[in-house]
Amino acid sequence: MSAPAPMRMAMIGGAAPSMIGPVHRIAATMDRRFELLAAIPSRDVARGREAGAGWGIPEGRVYADMAALLAAERGRLDAVAICTPNDSHYAYTKAALEAGLHVMLDKPLCNDPREGAELAQLAHDKGLVLALTHAYAGYPMVREARSRVAAGEIGDIRIVLVEYLGSGLAKRVEDGPDAARRWRLRPEISGPSLVLGDIGTHAHHLACFVSGRRMTQVSAEVRTLMPGRAVHDYAQMRFRLDGGATGTLIATQAAAGAQNDISVRVFGTIGSVAWRHSARDYLTIAGLDGESRTIEAGSPLLCASALRASRIKRTGHTEGLHEAFANLYADFADLIVARRNGDLSDAAAADLPLARDGVEGLNFVAAALESSAAAGKTVDIAIA
Amino acid sequence: MSAPAPMRMAMIGGAAPSMIGPVHRIAATMDRRFELLAAIPSRDVARGREAGAGWGIPEGRVYADMAALLAAERGRLDAVAICTPNDSHYAYTKAALEAGLHVMLDKPLCNDPREGAELAQLAHDKGLVLALTHAYAGYPMVREARSRVAAGEIGDIRIVLVEYLGSGLAKRVEDGPDAARRWRLRPEISGPSLVLGDIGTHAHHLACFVSGRRMTQVSAEVRTLMPGRAVHDYAQMRFRLDGGATGTLIATQAAAGAQNDISVRVFGTIGSVAWRHSARDYLTIAGLDGESRTIEAGSPLLCASALRASRIKRTGHTEGLHEAFANLYADFADLIVARRNGDLSDAAAADLPLARDGVEGLNFVAAALESSAAAGKTVDIAIA
């Protein structure tokens, strides 16, 4: 079987100083599932041109806005990757879907649940893939965790503990020279709750992904720890999952000394699984008798989804964020192929976060904010 | 300077199958600060006699009840250690204090905050020491954590995360042959909330001990995860500390695969400290720039209180639960000496959990239960 030709992709956003733009570029092209052929790297034309050159895009295919791109690239693209600030996700995504393009969108889906639902519906109506980079779903051992929980290895789920602790806002970054560029600090751009949109939705997705359950209720406190800050930097909440399991979610970017420390632990009736990003290549499964097993990425014992998520199919040679993203891009490509073959289900990429997951994330944010505003009252999360 | 003679102690409770009785016995005598001379090892006379013989207590000094002990041992004892089921703490402690004996009491102080306050007052009025075995305060690296936080190494405290996850109630122990002996499963003995009294008070104490702050408010959910269980086995809550820091406390004995996993993390404005029981000999202090320091028990860099808490004053030769308890017993002895010398302050053993800490723990339990009963309403914790 010869390898399929790469699909044709345009990138929206991602020019320096974007941190995530280069990750998208490397990941999308790593497995040659996509070629990066056109772009709107930045609203700033000069920076966009420089970025486009760095990405190897001919000058003529670097555009200043979406209208220009869509007009000029009609019929020459299969998909777009969007990694712009949150407030523009809705418009870019809508335009791309309306133009018949599949979309890989950096999370969160957008800043408003209704707009999110509209995008999900639009993708559905068009038979297009609208995927989201909840990157932790791209790690092989997260997939393995999900698979083992689904297979009943830990019994019925009782407790889910999920954390996302970072230190990016532990200092007063507002005063730095780059503050103006830091769109995250402006709520009108980053959305109703920075901590929830930026990392809380990751934690929410991870908890649901590994447990295989929707989150149904939340009692939350969402705050700003740093005096004078315009955005939320701390959230802690209790939640219920579909089926009755309980748990706690903590998310903050104001935890000095924490290094992008996302983890999930799921405790069931006969065992538990634990995954932590700082030891991402391992999954620990503990039983009731003081023995735990640790499985390593690359092991032949892994489930199919986890195995597929490693390029280097050997233990001890493991991968990182670029490859996690690349796994999502590979799933994205598989799902596009399925759509082309008339398969409108998501079976070809069951682990890929899609629009509905994004709407669930936005509903989660809305419920958490409502709860926090009501002194922690328990609030139902709307069904996506 | 020649070593002081051991103080004379009686043990109340602790016969097999008590897990904690032998720990008290070993710890109290390890440093020869106490001699175990009399006992009421069990309400069961035969078991008590057997235990007393195992402890080297002459048969004539093994008693069936407190009245007999106090009558016969008048003037022959300095202190008692009480490690009976929770519902008897009040009466034994009261009797001992009234007889002029210092008391080392297994936590919780008792099952009722008012009775707890009465005991605290009684000890105070009598000039006696009433100490509690919140054992984690006996670990050198917990003391070091407290000392570093107090010294400002992490700046002002923002967040405290404390967990105590165990698996003792992950299985249905109610059905086992020993269920009748498991007084913890009977709320009339173990108190208003098993999970809170048994391990939640440890977590509460640890959070307050390391942060140096009182807990002032709580929004809690306290539950029973195991169907049909008569006692609570799960608690999760948000809290406020005096001065405004926020945090989350999770305590459960129903977490399959968790092994007495108590940990505390304190995040401040310029760094954080983390201690976890499973790596008890280490303290990690992280800064803002991706560098952390790990200090090991036995290091000459430790604070005086932590150094004193190691017998083997070398790194790499570390100690465990017996020694943590022994550190509390050494503090207890020091405080008794101070009282004898007319010092009614607690300065001689600033790290030793005392009656007031116990009352704070009971008030914490009461507030958490009130909050949980009111669907998570935020409740103030009464001041001890």
Add this chain to the structure above:
Amino acid sequence: MSAPAPMRMAMIGGAAPSMIGPVHRIAATMDRRFELLAAIPSRDVARGREAGAGWGIPEGRVYADMAALLAAERGRLDAVAICTPNDSHYAYTKAALEAGLHVMLDKPLCNDPREGAELAQLAHDKGLVLALTHAYAGYPMVREARSRVAAGEIGDIRIVLVEYLGSGLAKRVEDGPDAARRWRLRPEISGPSLVLGDIGTHAHHLACFVSGRRMTQVSAEVRTLMPGRAVHDYAQMRFRLDGGATGTLIATQAAAGAQNDISVRVFGTIGSVAWRHSARDYLTIAGLDGESRTIEAGSPLLCASALRASRIKRTGHTEGLHEAFANLYADFADLIVARRNGDLSDAAAADLPLARDGVEGLNFVAAALESSAAAGKTVDIAIA
């Protein structure tokens, strides 16, 4: 400054089932320092064609042998990447250098120290870069370790302990269906000592790289642990470094349960550094008083070379083997640029393993084999 155009590269070897071929392809193109434009993916023409298509190489630029490639691609290439079995390294590299191409060669340099020296001399005479993928030199925290040792943070070096423990040959792979393809099991291809050529040279390089010292003497035992195996699978040796430090090197692929576990520890007069591949994002530096510091990849505290070796310049978002290789390719590109600018020194990429390092590795192998044949006699390692 606009990004330079990628250099034009051909790949020799790397078709399936090569494990390392895809790593070279991904790494060389990740930062767009190279474009893969031509290839001899395999001696097997059909497999080569399939691989070339998968790599996006036009069919006309996929060749069956080096002569055809060099003839057809004259003036259209800057460099070649060679990742063929060891016995062909010499001929491919020689041909490429003679054609004026820079070479990135999978280690070991070749199977014979004299041929290795000839290649090094040829590259030197031609002013070309001949680099080797000792990939561990591409990890940021290995670079940081080297930098800290060089800066005197651990004082004068006393002891170096280096291990490379793998399990690839723990089972009898000889009997498997793929045995015929496993060229490593045939000494006439893999060279005089499989364990030394395949992983021993990595351990040797890592020890020298981090310590900043040549290895001067060795007393070795090189063996075959698996009965009936035609190649060495175990080596253990004591060594001396230039300047007098001592150490031990252990390398084996027959350690059941070891997962590509390479590590190095360097102990000096006032401290030590430790790096282990299974926790590749961290470097631990211990002092004399029971305190150690752990630095994480992405930290702003890192040296320039380590910082440059992370794409994602944040702690907690770390990278793996592909990126380590990509760092070597970036260095390779920098050094080619330096050569073009008339700089014949290696200053532009001081961390990149070059031909001389490869010759040192071959001399190390030769000395270890000579020592082992003489019952462990101490043997001097020839100077490259």
Add this chain to the structure above:
Amino acid sequence: MSAPAPMRMAMIGGAAPSMIGPVHRIAATMDRRFELLAAIPSRDVARGREAGAGWGIPEGRVYADMAALLAAERGRLDAVAICTPNDSHYAYTKAALEAGLHVMLDKPLCNDPREGAELAQLAHDKGLVLALTHAYAGYPMVREARSRVAAGEIGDIRIVLVEYLGSGLAKRVEDGPDAARRWRLRPEISGPSLVLGDIGTHAHHLACFVSGRRMTQVSAEVRTLMPGRAVHDYAQMRFRLDGGATGTLIATQAAAGAQNDISVRVFGTIGSVAWRHSARDYLTIAGLDGESRTIEAGSPLLCASALRASRIKRTGHTEGLHEAFANLYADFADLIVARRNGDLSDAAAADLPLARDGVEGLNFVAAALESSAAAGKTVDIAIA
């Protein structure tokens, strides 16, 4: 069954500033298997008296020399614990055995293999127990490792790697105010090789204990790394075990930053076990497929010997050096009881290091020194 009365013990040595004396005292009495009734705490009469008082020994039973003790205590003692400097082990042990006392002796057995063999023979002839505190054999997870290896869980043994890295001699302790007291720095007291006698014998014992094999050959380098030091502080060697397995042993007290870091790894044909003192409560068993299991002290899955070696029979509440020593003392008591019952075998305490192990250790030291003096020539280790 009522508990047996403690056996009557005298302690030889152990007064301050001894580090190990208090460990013996706490361990011997922890389980009430022994009572400390008499002592020669120090050759210095005043220090001995002070120490004796601190240990609760009546002044009249504190002696200045062995002759006085044996004369006065005839018929009043069952055993002695000897923890004096190495050069006096022979004479004290011989006198005690001749007086019919069982002996627990701090390792090494003595400084001379012939004297060691004489002591072993004497104990045998008298039917007395002569045990040694190779304390690592007292840790439950070391016993579990031994048991699993013996049960064939890792298949046939191929490789044993053992290390003991400490930092006690990393600084120039010779210049300190305490140097005169540091008998270890005087070879006439500490024996022919400080590093080998002090910690090398521990590493040797651990390797043999876990593997269940004798060490038969060694090729060693034994050195002094610190300029001007009168004793050895570094040893590295290759060895063979009975049955053909190979391995490496490294021992040093001059490794800056190492914290009493003793570890053993045993690799067999189908798996491996690893134990490391810094995580002493855990044993890791790895298989061939990228999965490992970690068992924790206190688990009901442990072998009988490991279970017996925990007082707190629950996971997550683990113990340390005092308890490891106490396990040896408990074994010692069991073996004394067996002897009294006419059982001259060692079956009652199969894990307790005995005189023959001590002779093996001395023979190991002698062979390593002979090898090192002959430039690493392979030397047979004499059979004990």
